[in-house]
Amino acid sequence: MKKNGVYLDNCKTSKLAPEVLDEMIPYLKGKFWYPGAFTSIGTEIAEAIDDSQKTIADVLNAKPKEIIFTSGGTDANNIAIKGLMRANKNVGKHFITSTISHPxxxxxxxxxxxxxYEGTYISANRDGYLNLEELKNAIRKDTVLVAFTHINHILGxxxxxEKIKNILAKANHKIYLFLDSCEAFAKIPIDVKMFGIDILSIxxxxxxGPKGIGALFLKKGTKIVPIQHGITRLHHLKPGSVNVPAIIGMQKAVQLAFENFEEQISKLRKLQxxxxxxxxxxxxxxxxxGPPLGERSPTHLNFSFSFVEGEAIMLMLDFEKIYVETGSACYSQGLKPNYILMQTGRTHEESHSSIRFTLDRFVTKEGILRTVNVLEKVIKELRRRSPFGEN
Amino acid sequence: MAIKYTKKVIEHFQNPHNVGKIENPDAMATEGSPACGDQLSVYLKVDKKSQIIKEIKFQSYGCASNIATASIITDMALGKIIEEAKKITWKQAADKLGGLPPIKMHCSVLAIDALRGAIKNYEKNKLGKKFDESLNKQSIEKQLNEVIYGKVGVDIISLRLVKYIGIDEKNNVLIELSLNKEDQFKDDLKHEITERLNRFPKIGKIKIALV
Structure with a gap:
């Protein structure tokens, strides 16, 4: 982070906590070994991994064996969704997701x-809540999987x-529930048993925590086949080398996020x-x-600033070392406004002028106040240049 | 590959020249729309005798490159006679800024369109010139010449992406583009083509097919 910088794009990626790095260093330097049986070095690593699994399992109310380490969220999602659909194709080839699921x-x-395979994409209302009536109607005899994004990364x-769980419980056959909880984990409490989740990615x-590491919670008994093949080290669904330092780092990041969890969330809510x-x-x-303040993720805010365009706002903030994200078409790879904002009833103009602010544990009150000071000037200047700004 | 703006673009974005509105301009034009994410208005004051652009201003709703290209084209046009100013191209404007990322080339086109539009309005209203805006293959092609394929920053005619232009007796237009159905720029191109062709007052339905 540059000096005096205010990083408010934590949903895209967040800063590695120094405590996490400290924890990883021994495993990057001396303890480079693989987990293994019987040998002292192999056992030491295997025990460290067991311990990491337990840490993650505990905060999800899962069993350690139900935690599989992956190379990140995308990897976890691929292993889960493809593996589950392919394993159950004799039951059916239908899935249900949402038009506002994560890309x-x-x-x-x-x-x-x-x-x-065949999918039904249910819609969401203006606040980003899924239309659960549509979910009820979308369920078919051959529906295998229902997959949603737990916290919407644009709207929060x-x-x-639990409502989704209740709907699925009324179906005449088993329908698996997958949640992409990459954005939700460590922001809200997640109890996989209470929520009736079969698979969840973080x-x-x-x-x-570090990049290039994620995890899947996979409920015992879930029918799934591997989509990657190689040598099994920890789990047959994720063959290949074990990224031990990253696993250790992830464990530490989980511990940091969940120690005094309520207190940390309350601090984030105050800043939000x-x-x-x-x-x-x-x-x-x-x-x-997005939804009213108290209902949304404690780290998310998304505003549209009328009469101006988001990429211009984002860059002017960047000049002042304030880092945010925009939903403007001008910043997208295909020159399209953000699909989630459009799907939830925003106009093109509202999408183009949207700025997302996402917080983390390192954001301070001073940083927030500096952001608004700069933002106020930026919006004023861009409106001065805009043909609509004078109204 | 890193996509970034040149120093010159940043300079013009941070401190744009000729921002604002001219009260009682001799001519003005607006191109783009807020729905597309960029809109630009250009205002002109032209010296009657010499036909020199003596004042030019712009207002922009748009991204950094929209503002920067508007700033540079107003600089380039200021002090020129209108015949010369008309000849400024989007390529020259982009070059003057040290280049633009391919995905942003359309901003330069928009800026030139707004400038030429304002000059045309001047010629129409103040000089009494008449323009033939009838719909034909050539005039459509001329419009498509200005539609930039964001992936490479070149217009769709030069890239030979336009395979067919058809006009029926009701002035309905069919454009066939040689483009993959999954091309991420397809919606942007469709939008841009439709917007440009809608400038023909007598045009019927516009159909754009991917072939």
């Missing part, structure tokens, strides 16, 4: 559709998982409120995108 999840389903909407770099209230008070013609 990494949608990409997997698009690939499966080319293999002959937290889906009501990713360490979203909560101040401060950012929300100061923007609303000091800048005219702004609209909050």
């Amino acid at each position: 990494a999840v949608l990409a997997i389903f698009q690939a499966l559709e080319k293999e002959g 909407t937290i889906q009501k998982i 990713s360490a770099h979203k909560f101040n 409120n401060l950012l929300h209230n100061t923007i609303s008070e000091r800048i005219l013609d702004v609209k909050l995108n």
Whole structure:
């Protein structure tokens, strides 16, 4: 982070906590061994991995054996979704997801559709909540999997998982529930038993852990086949070398996120409120995108600033070392406005002028106040240049 | 590969020249729309005798390259006679900025369109010139010449992406593009083509097919 920088793009990726790095270093230097049986060095590593599995399992109310380490969120999602659909194709080839699922999840389903699988995409309302009536109607005899993004990465909407669980429980056959919880993990409490989750993915770099490491919770008894093949080291669904330092780092990141969890979330909520209230008070013609403040993820805010375009806002903030994300078409690879904002009823203009702010444990009150000070000036200047700004 | 703006683009974005509106301009034009993510208005004051652009200003709703290209084309046009200013191309404007990322080339086209549009309005309203805006293959091609394929930053005519242009007796237009159905720029191109062709006042339905 550059000096005085304020990083508010933590949903994209977050800073590695120094404590995490400290924990990883011995495994990058001296303890480079593989986990293994009987030998002292192999056992030491195997025990460290066991311990990491337990740490993650405990916070999810799962069993350690139900935790599989992956190379990140996308890897976890691929292993889960493709492996599950392929394993159950004798039951059916139908899945249900949402039009506002994370692009990494949608990409997997698009690939499966080319293999002959069939999907139903349910919609969401203006606040980003899934239309659960549509879910009820979408269930078919051949539905194998229901897959949703737990917290929407653009709007910060937290889906009501217990309601989804209840709908699936009423179906006449077993339908697996997969959640991409990469954004949700460490932001809200997750109890896989209470929520009736069969598979869930998490990713360490979203909560101040290292990149290139994630995990799957896979409920015991879930019918799944591997999509990758090689030498099994820890689990047959994820063959190949074991990224021990990253696993150790992820464990530490989980421990940091969940120690005094309530206190940390309450601190984030205060900062989120401060950012929300100061923007609303000091800048005219702004609209909050997503659900009401208290309902949403404690780390997410998304505003549209009328009459100006988001990439311009983002770059002007960048000049002042403030880092955010925009949903503008001008910043997208295909020159399209963000599909989630469009799917949830925003106009093109509202999408183009949207800025997402996502917090983490390192954001301070001073950082938030500096952000709003700069933002106020940036919006004023861009509106001065805009043909719509004078109204 | 890293995609970034040149120093010159950043300079013009941070401190754009000729920002604002001219009250009682001799001519003005607006190109683009907020729905597309960029809109630009150009205002002109032209010296009657010499036909020299003596004042030019712009207002922009758009990204950094939209603002920077608007700033550079207004600099380039200021002090030129309108015949010369008309000849400024989007390529020259982009070059003057040290280049633009391919995905941003369309901003330069928009800026030139707005400048030429303002000059055309001047010629129409102040000089009494008449323009033939009838719909034909050549005039459509001319419009498509200005539609940039964002992946490489070149127009779709030069790239030979346009395979067929058809016009029926009801002025319905069919454009066939040689493009993969999964091409991430397909929606952007369709949008851009439709917007440009809708400038023909008598045009019917526009159909764009991917072949």
